[in-house]
Amino acid sequence: MRLHPAAPLLLPHAATQQCQVNGYDIPSGTQVYVNAWAIGRDPNVWENPLKFYPERFLDSKADVRGHHFELLPFGSGRRACPGLALGINNVHLMLANLVHAFEWAMLTELDMKEKFGIVCALANPLVAKAELRLPRQVIEAEA
Known part of the structure; x- marks a missing residue:
């Protein structure tokens, strides 16, 4: 969700009053677009930003609910x-059921290149084959 957010640009926000952000003057009424894709890859925010390293979140205070602006996969406010x-x-329950119920095989090579648009998608979609696992009762009856 950090490296490959579904929506790279969050919905626009509007400045309700004049303010200054990082030395830039933002006039009242300005529409602001937050680039979640760039924030998730910023080396000033993340150590080794392009490395998939989920353990970095074990002792982290950052969560995905929009309270920490370095990680905004669902937006904020x-x-x-x-x-x-x-x-x-x-989603984790649905994913666990799919992993538990099926044997999976990739039919295409995994390519993480992205195709940009309103939402981010893989440039070359992954094609996978799912085969239903036999229930335990059927396996025991055959033995």
Whole structure:
């Protein structure tokens, strides 16, 4: 979610009053686009930003709910993704069921190059084959 956010540019925000961010003057009413893709790859924020290293989050205070601006896969504030609760609570259960119920084989080589648009997608989609595992009762009956 950090390296490959589904939406690289979050929904636009508007400055309600004049402010200054990192030395830049932002006039009132300016539309601001947050580049979550660039933040997730920023070497000033992340050590070895292009390395997939999930253990970096074990002792980290950063979470994906939009409270820490270095990690914004679901956006933040009133413009946060409406699917945040589904993503946090249910996707891991669906993934666990798929991994448990099927034997998986990749039919194409994994290529992580991205094709940019409103949402990020793989330039060359992964094609996988899923074969249903036999239930334990069937295996025991055959033995």
